[in-house]
Amino acid sequence: MRVGAVRYLNSKPLIHGLAGADGVDLLLDLPSRLADRLARRELDGALIPTIELLADPELMLVSDACVASRGPVRSVKTLFRRPPREVQKVALDEGSRTSAALLRVLLYNRFGIRPECISLPIGSGPESVRADAVLLIGDRAMGADPGQYAEVWDMGAEWRAWTGLPFVFACWAAWSGATREALAGVLGRARDAGVASLAQIAEAEAPPLGLLVGDALEYLTHSLHFRIEEEELAAMGRFAAYAAELGLIPHDPNLPRRLRTDYGRPTANR
Numbered sequence: 001m002r003v004g005a006v007r008y009l010n011s012k013p014l015i016h017g018l019a020g021a022d023g024v025d026l027l028l029d030l031p032s033r034l035a036d037r038l039a040r041r042e043l044d045g046a047l048i049p050t051i052e053l054l055a056d057p058e059l060m061l062v063s064d065a066c067v068a069s070r071g072p073v074r075s076v077k078t079l080f081r082r083p084p085r086e087v088q089k090v091a092l093d094e095g096s097r098t099s100a101a102l103l104r105v106l107l108y109n110r111f112g113i114r115p116e117c118i119s120l121p122i123g124s125g126p127e128s129v130r131a132d133a134v135l136l137i138g139d140r141a142m143g144a145d146p147g148q149y150a151e152v153w154d155m156g157a158e159w160r161a162w163t164g165l166p167f168v169f170a171c172w173a174a175w176s177g178a179t180r181e182a183l184a185g186v187l188g189r190a191r192d193a194g195v196a197s198l199a200q201i202a203e204a205e206a207p208p209l210g211l212l213v214g215d216a217l218e219y220l221t222h223s224l225h226f227r228i229e230e231e232e233l234a235a236m237g238r239f240a241a242y243a244a245e246l247g248l249i250p251h252d253p254n255l256p257r258r259l260r261t262d263y264g265r266p267t268a269n270r
């Protein structure tokens, strides 16, 4: 099976051990590109930005393994050059879909703002764009220097403060129930093995990213949450409702069915 996953530090615990898994052909890319590849059916399943799953009535959640946070996430930030309530133009990290939608949802609901949106290419830093705010995700967001900005939002913390809920940034999705049956167990086991090996992952991954091992371990252990539980499901539903209200995705009355996580049981009665 062709499976795509995000290459950031945040998803290493989900794919630790997956490369060697039987029948899994693993490909790593940016979250936004994985969503496009899954849409073109080049992949059977992929770890994609949550908003892409919420937006497509044919996609199904495949596993309860995810990239979420229950408070500050540290690797998804909006850097404001002027106060948030004055923002007119935002630059959105090319790798992001979900956090891009999250920023628009928060600006609209808190300040009634629908900003002009431009893309911040992967190879370009925040200083390269003229915008009132810049959204950065992934490893490069962790190192962003807050000193030179009017305000910095940690997007996990902002969502939590506003809704009281966790936030699910990325999750596994597939087109068919058959793929879901085949992948659910593999992905869940890979996550369990990864979460049991966070120290080892931090040690291997931190140096090339210019992070201290302790810092990377703290991020993987405390900032991130790798399992979709009741609260995460509620958060996905709430986020879908806000995004639909803003016209970013269609409203899908079947969403709860697509987000079921009672995998591994016979499909007949679903």
Ligand SMILES: C=C(O[C@@H]1C=C(C(=O)O)C=C[C@H]1O)C(=O)O
Binding pocket: 006, 008, 010, 011, 031, 032, 048, 049, 050, 067, 073, 075, 076, 095, 096, 097, 098, 099, 100, 137, 138, 139, 169, 170
């Ligand atoms: C937590 C993060 O979540 C990422 C954010 C995504 C998005 O905004 O679309 C997609 C995948 C996640 O890996 C991060 O970038 O650090």
